[in-house]
Amino acid sequence: MTDNLILSNAQIIHKTRRIAYQILESNLHEKEVVLAGICGNGYIFAKRIKEALNEITDLKISLCEVQIDKKNPRLAITTSIPVGAYEGKSLVLVDDVLNSGSTLIYGVKHFLNVSLTRFKTAVLVNRNHKKYPVKADFKGISLSTSLKEHIQVDFSEKDAIAYLT
Numbered sequence: 073m074t075d076n077l078i079l080s081n082a083q084i085i086h087k088t089r090r091i092a093y094q095i096l097e098s099n100l101h102e103k104e105v106v107l108a109g110i111c112g113n114g115y116i117f118a119k120r121i122k123e124a125l126n127e128i129t130d131l132k133i134s135l136c137e138v139q140i141d142k143k144n145p146r147l148a149i150t151t152s153i154p155v156g157a158y159e160g161k162s163l164v165l166v167d168d169v170l171n172s173g174s175t176l177i178y179g180v181k182h183f184l185n186v187s188l189t190r191f192k193t194a195v196l197v198n199r200n201h202k203k204y205p206v207k208a209d210f211k212g213i214s215l216s217t218s219l220k221e222h223i224q225v226d227f228s229e230k231d232a233i234a235y236l237t
Contacts, residue, residue, distance in 0.1 A: 078223065079213065079234035084196065087212030088117070091194055092124035094210045096131065098192065099162050104132040106158040108151065110179055111139050113168035116227045117196055121166060134158070138165070138179055145178035155186055162190040164210070168225040169234075170195040173204035180206060197223050197234055 079087070099105050105125075109118025115137045125133045137152040151158075163186075165179050176193060183191060194210035199217055217223070217236065225234045 076236040077233060078197065078215065078236055079232075081231040081233060084212070084232045084234065087196065088120050089124045091210045091212060092121050092128060095121065095164055095192070095194065096125060096129050098209075099131065099190065102131070102162045102189065104134060104161050106134045106136055106161050106163045108136040108138050108158070108163055108165050108179075108183070110142075110165070110167045110175060111137055112142075113225050113227060114138070114166050117168050117194075117225075118164075118166040120227075120232075121164075121194065134161075138182070140175060140179060140182075142175050145175055149178065149182040151182075158188070159186050160189060162192075163188050164192045164194050166194045168195065168227075169197045169199065169223050170206070170208050170211070171199050171223075173206040176208075177204040177206045196225060199223060 107118040107122055109115030122133050122135050139150045141147045167176055170176055192209040195208040196212040198208045198211040198214040222237045224237050
């Protein structure tokens with residue numbers, strides 16, 4: 073696994089902090105930002121971004137988990153907070169890896185039905201093999217890999233790594 077290491081824990085911490093600053097800069101005039109993490113690693117990454125934002129700003133940061141079936145993203149998508157809690161606010165949809173864009177595009181579709189003041193996307197790793205026209209506004213790293221390769225992000229309580237399989 074260490075032979076295929078893409079990002080070490082220290083690098084992930086640095087990239088998370090950089091993304092937090094970018095989110096803050098693009099939301100300077102907002103009263104609240106909602107980080108909507110896609111279930112699993114996207115939600116964990118959103119929590120880490122929230123922690124980084126809390127260190128650098130007094131801006132209210134809310135966290136929301138987006139429940140989406142990654143194998144069948146056309147099924148109903150739900151969130152851990154009601155629509156009214158993020159309506160009229162700035163929202164950042166967060167995932168760990170942008171692969172084909174399928175999960176992110178269906179997540180975007182869900183939030184397009186809600187009146188938001190601003191809508192952005194953030195990922196830790198952006199692969200360049202998208203089959204859908206979706207982009208990450210904030211990204212830790214962009215990689216060109218083969219279609220047969222997979223990127224895995226492992227988050228533990230204290231550490232995190234990203235590697236190629």
